[in-house]
Amino acid sequence: MNQTQNHFKTIAVWHPYFLGGGAESVSLWILQALVPYYKVTLFTLTPPDLHQLDILYDTDLAHQENLTVKRMLPEALTPRFIDTLIANSPPLKLSFQHWAVRAFKSMNTEYDLVFSTYNGLDMGRVGIQYLHWVHVVDPQPDKNKGWAWLMMKFSEFSMDQLKQNQSLANSYYTADRIKSAYGIESRVIYPPVIGEVEVVPWEEKEDAFLCSGRIVAPKQTDRVIKILQGVRDRGFDVKLHITGGGGGTYQRSYEQKIMQIAEQNSDWITVYQDLPYKDYLHVIARCRYGLHSKPEPFGISIAEMVKAGMIPFVRKNGGQVEIVGPHHSELLFDQPSDAVEKIVQVLTQPARQKALLESLKKQQSLFSTEKFMAEIQAVVAEYFQN
Structure with a gap:
């Protein structure tokens, strides 16, 4: 990878909130993989505590000069308040997701690449998306009614745009579901697994x-x-x-x-x-x-x-x-x-x-942070070469 040249590329990463779990780990390690080589901006509803996340997931993001965090909600709405609403109310969770979709599409036009680390997404333009599962932001077709339909309208969410992205999947099992749900192929990159465990007989x-x-x-x-x-x-x-x-x-x-x-x-x-x-x-x-x-x-x-x-x-x-x-x-x-x-x-x-x-x-040998980062870096490098 030509590090000097790629430092001039900019990447907008979409991950609306950090409430814990495997998707969060993947997002953080994608950021870890990209910040040495690109100018990366994380778009999220409220800024996460990167120091705490580094401790929880063994990343090193809090002091990275190439990483900028952009909040998509006003500062008056604190992370604790928003996280509580999202965690306890599915309708509000859906509303905040589509607010974040709409905001991201309006804010990402100047970046060289858009990247959703939180499932399939209409980002307003073609980019890369890492899917942990299907129909997370977009509702299932038989459930696209009522509030879900209104939110899709609010964010002007285009399924055709989602399907044009380059898709990455966390397993072959998920890749099969992606094919069934969206009719698109995806490249399997297993999530990062830290292997520095004390060897105990x-x-x-x-x-x-x-x-x-x-x-x-x-x-x-x-x-x-x-x-x-x-x-x-x-x-x-x-x-x-x-x-x-x-x-x-x-x-x-x-x-x-x-x-x-x-x-x-x-x-x-x-x-x-x-x-x-x-x-x-x-x-x-x-x-x-x-x-x-x-x-x-x-x-x-x-x-x-x-x-x-x-x-x-x-x-x-x-x-x-x-x-x-x-x-x-x-x-x-x-x-x-x-x-x-x-x-x-x-x-x-x-x-x-x-x-x-x-x-x-x-x-x-199938799972490591080194293998994961190398594969993410390869995908992004290939994107910029095409």
Whole structure:
């Protein structure tokens, strides 16, 4: 890459808000990949705390001279206020999204490239979009009515414009859904997974499971607890470490429910909330196993488990299968009862555990921050060469 020449290129990146999760990690690492070579402007509703995000995601963005943050809402509307509204009201979330679409289209005309790191988007011109899933900003065709229809009209959202962008997908599973939803092809670039985990010998690890990700109902944290309670009922004294990520404001009542269950079972359940990434890595280094109950478009936390040398048990449909590998059928489950049986089978076979660990090592090379950044840099370089 000709760094001197590319320093004169400017890129407008659209990510409307930062509430935690895998999409946020991807956006931050896309910025990390681009700022050494381009002048990058992040367009967002309210400015994020880059210092805090650097701590949570192990990026280095707060002091980058080539990064500018442009807020699209007045300063009187604080990030905490806006985040609370978005997290607790789907209609307001949709409204703010389309406000951000409209504002971005009016503000990005002078940039050399526009880049949505928050799913498919009409940016007013052709650019690059990274899709974590489909119909996130644009509603599903059968739901494009009422308030959704009004918001699409407000932002003058063009599906034809969305389809002209160069699309990147977080997994082949998502790429298939993109093809089905929009009729367009996409290039798969697996999300960034940090691999600097302390190497702890298997014999010294805890007989513990990790459940990682936001503590919200869609992540099915309660089902993970139910599964492991079933395993314990079969005579296995396993522990559970739950790590809530991102620092968002999602579904406080569900989070409180999980905290209450954890307190009632404090002899085997520990909850860690909003850990700095370095501390999170210390927790995952100590766990032998991982458990994730939600089918995911990708599943960064599952890739982290694989990178950390765990044996993860995941749902048998979704992008997370690509992380674990479809050939590891004994790690893929459907119902909670199925998960209990498969976990028990692995726990009772030390030789099989060793074989799985060796086999899973082959999956680790698929995911890293270095690989992710190199692929993003290549995509942008190719865009400017065409």
